[in-house]
Amino acid sequence: MNGGEWGIYIVLYFWFAAMGGGAFLVSLLGKNPSTQRLGAWMAFFGVVVGALLLIVDLGQPQRFWHLLVSFKPVSVMWLGSAVLALDGLALFLLLLLKEWPRWLVWTAAVLTLLVVGYTGVLLMATAKPFWSASPLMPWLFLASAYTTGAALLALFGANGRVHQIALWMGIIEGILLLLHLVWTYPAAGRAVRALLTGELAWAFWGFVLFGLLVPLYLEARRQSPLLAAVLVLLGGLLLRYFVVYAGQIGYVI
Amino acid sequence: MPKGEDFAILFDTSYCTGCRACQVGCKQWNDLPATETQNTGSYDPLTLSAHTWLKMSFFEGLDKEGEVYWDFVRTSCMHCSDAACVDACPTGAMNYRPGGVVTVDQDWCIGCRNCVQACPYDAVHYDEEKGVVQKCTLCYDRVANGLEPACVKACPTGALRFGRYGELRAAAEKRVRALKADGFSEANLYGLKEMGGTHVIYVLLRHPSTYDLPLNPKTQKEKVAVGWLSAGIAAATLGGLSWIIARREELSGGES
Numbered sequence: 201m202n203g204g205e206w207g208i209y210i211v212l213y214f215w216f217a218a219m220g221g222g223a224f225l226v227s228l229l230g231k232n233p234s235t236q237r238l239g240a241w242m243a244f245f246g247v248v249v250g251a252l253l254l255i256v257d258l259g260q261p262q263r264f265w266h267l268l269v270s271f272k273p274v275s276v277m278w279l280g281s282a283v284l285a286l287d288g289l290a291l292f293l294l295l296l297l298k299e300w301p302r303w304l305v306w307t308a309a310v311l312t313l314l315v316v317g318y319t320g321v322l323l324m325a326t327a328k329p330f331w332s333a334s335p336l337m338p339w340l341f342l343a344s345a346y347t348t349g350a351a352l353l354a355l356f357g358a359n360g361r362v363h364q365i366a367l368w369m370g371i372i373e374g375i376l377l378l379l380h381l382v383w384t385y386p387a388a389g390r391a392v393r394a395l396l397t398g399e400l401a402w403a404f405w406g407f408v409l410f411g412l413l414v415p416l417y418l419e420a421r422r423q424s425p426l427l428a429a430v431l432v433l434l435g436g437l438l439l440r441y442f443v444v445y446a447g448q449i450g451y452v453i
Numbered sequence: 454m455p456k457g458e459d460f461a462i463l464f465d466t467s468y469c470t471g472c473r474a475c476q477v478g479c480k481q482w483n484d485l486p487a488t489e490t491q492n493t494g495s496y497d498p499l500t501l502s503a504h505t506w507l508k509m510s511f512f513e514g515l516d517k518e519g520e521v522y523w524d525f526v527r528t529s530c531m532h533c534s535d536a537a538c539v540d541a542c543p544t545g546a547m548n549y550r551p552g553g554v555v556t557v558d559q560d561w562c563i564g565c566r567n568c569v570q571a572c573p574y575d576a577v578h579y580d581e582e583k584g585v586v587q588k589c590t591l592c593y594d595r596v597a598n599g600l601e602p603a604c605v606k607a608c609p610t611g612a613l614r615f616g617r618y619g620e621l622r623a624a625a626e627k628r629v630r631a632l633k634a635d636g637f638s639e640a641n642l643y644g645l646k647e648m649g650g651t652h653v654i655y656v657l658l659r660h661p662s663t664y665d666l667p668l669n670p671k672t673q674k675e676k677v678a679v680g681w682l683s684a685g686i687a688a689a690t691l692g693g694l695s696w697i698i699a700r701r702e703e704l705s706g707g708e709s
Contacts, residue, residue, distance in 0.1 A: 259562075259563065259586075276541070364698050
């Protein structure tokens with residue numbers, strides 16, 4: 201446990217779940233069964249490791265089962281844990297089956313989309329202005345799930361469309377981040393200043409330079425695809441890091 | 454909305470002298486340890502925490518006529534009727550108790566801190582040692598036994614009053630009318646519409662923003678609805694875009 205803020209376990213969870221889930225969603229855009237199976241493995245891994253990280257982060261980890269015996273859809277935290285569990289189940293079934301029934305693929309895809317998207321809703325539904333003053337958190341996390349998911353597949357040898365997805369979603373991600381900063385600045389000036397020139401500047405500018413601009417340049421010129429993929433993945437981690445910490449600057453948790 | 458017979462606290466800033474007896478009374482009754490602070494003009498804690506459930510905040514400045522003012526406001530749980538912490542809680546540990554009081558069941562809380570992030574009054578905090586969250590209980594152990602909350606008991610000026618919601622609200626409305634008649638044209642009542650109506654209501658001499666009180670805080674239900682709507686539009690837009698990018702690449706002869 202850290203000081204009580206949503207800290208490094210939450211950052212890692214957001215990163216793993218988005219990366220794995222994004223890989224599965226991107227793999228479904230193609231028709232290659234082995235890429236799709238690889239994507240399902242990555243999503244399953246992301247969900248399982250993510251769930252473990254969430255449990256470890258609790259103040260009372262041995263009470264995690266209280267979530268499973270409750271029913272509270274209005275709580276984004278509850279709904280998130282429910283879709284996380286169901287997605288793990290659906291992906292596990294897919295991995296067991298040789299032939300994938302269409303309905304199960306769709307179910308797993310929608311649940312994966314919910315797992316990736318709810319994290320943005322979770323942050324939006326708080327009283328922390330950097331997370332909640334703009335509606336763009338889910339957009340940013342989804343775009344980043346696509347870029348990091350495509351990069352993860354590229355790292356394991358998939359090519360063609362995954363590079364295009366990483367390239368275009370990367371551009372969209374950059375635009376969304378800029379919009380979010382401008383939008384939240386009036387309400388969350390302290391957080392935005394911490395990102396631009398303060399204690400989180402290293403993570404923010406590290407992301408902009410090495411997690412966004414350099415890989416976009418490499419992808420656009422179709423050079424060093426593996427280096428680009430690694431940078432995009434590390435960029436995804438930095439993005440989660442500075443988003444999670446910036447939201448809590450100045451607050452005692 | 455709070456019911457007429459619910460428990461309630463009325464804080465009247467026009468009677469408050471900023472003595473902080475309420476703050477000390479709260480610590481004593483609830484057995485809360487002192488927190489180490491730094492001198493920032495005073496040693497008072499700057500924010501609420503797991504060990505500080507109530508604190509007086511001081512505000513000074515110049516009003517429109519150029520007169521110096523020094524105002525005090527009570528900072529603590531407002532015991533909302535549509536509480537963000539209750540909706541944010543995934544297990545139901547944070548809940549409404551009879552009389553409209555909001556408390557956390559410490560044996561059921563899992564320590565996820567979603568309520569801490571959700572509270573618009575920053576009134577819920579995480580206790581690292583206990584692994585659960587803590588907040589003002591409106592001294593439920595006292596009021597359920599016919600006593601006043603410790604903060605009210607300690608107040609020497611009548612700035613804090615405890616009673617039934619209906620009576621205190623009527624008293625507060627009367628007080629605001631009297632203050633206005635006395636020339637405090639900005640006097641107002643805070644907590645009637647905020648978060649479904651709060652069980653702690655404030656008589657303020659100035660606009661709520663003077664005291665850093667949130668204006669029109671959104672309920673958790675509104676925030677969650679907007680959040681899911683935004684996520685739905687995002688999923689459709691970005692999912693559609695990714696599909697188009699993939700098709701274009703396919704048509705231009707790229708492999709999968």
